[in-house]
Amino acid sequence: MKLKVIKFGLALATASLLTACAGHQSAEQAHTHFTPGLGEIMAQSAARHAKLWFAGQALNWELAAYEVDELHEGFEDAANYHRTHKQIKQTIPELIAQHMDQPLADIERAIKDKNLQAFVRHYDDLTVACNACHQVTDFGFNRVTRPAFNPFANQAFGLSN
Ligand code: HEC
Numbered sequence: 001m002k003l004k005v006i007k008f009g010l011a012l013a014t015a016s017l018l019t020a021c022a023g024h025q026s027a028e029q030a031h032t033h034f035t036p037g038l039g040e041i042m043a044q045s046a047a048r049h050a051k052l053w054f055a056g057q058a059l060n061w062e063l064a065a066y067e068v069d070e071l072h073e074g075f076e077d078a079a080n081y082h083r084t085h086k087q088i089k090q091t092i093p094e095l096i097a098q099h100m101d102q103p104l105a106d107i108e109r110a111i112k113d114k115n116l117q118a119f120v121r122h123y124d125d126l127t128v129a130c131n132a133c134h135q136v137t138d139f140g141f142n143r144v145t146r147p148a149f150n151p152f153a154n155q156a157f158g159l160s161n
Helices: 002-032 038-057 061-081 094-113 116-136
Strands: none
Touching: 002 116, 038 061, 038 094, 038 116, 061 094
């Protein structure tokens, strides 16, 4: 009787262990197949766009250059994972090349030159270009602006030295 109870307990434990493993495996599989949606990539880009502003304002050119790189990577992901999107007629890589290549190159130059005035001008051009793509894709209700305040309480934007 006692042995039976132990056996039953063991069987239960094994069963739950197997279930746990199966759960783990499927979570891992889901992870490898996970593709961020265009909206998710855009939300990340909006955070980078805001951080870029505060890095520039703090004359932290290294951080500013990093945020521009991250924007590039986000748009690469958008182009690779979302060649087409919903009802949009043009392809996403085409639209990105049209709207982002020039303003990103311009702001990169301003950052290399450590030129705050040029940075601000090209930052505003970049923002206009983000919104231009939203307009032509019928997502014009997503309006990006210069950030009104810094929501990133846990990141230092100024130079440490
Ligand atoms: C290909 C043209 C294109 C470019 C360039 C573009 N966007 Fe978007 N953006 C979109 C589309 C399309 C959506 C809507 C995606 C969806 O279906 O959720 C979007 C959505 C967004 C959203 C809403 C996301 C949310 O979850 O609230 C934000 C914010 C955004 N974009 C910011 C930016 C910023 C910042 C830039 C420039 C640095 C930019 N976008 C450049 C096409 C573009």
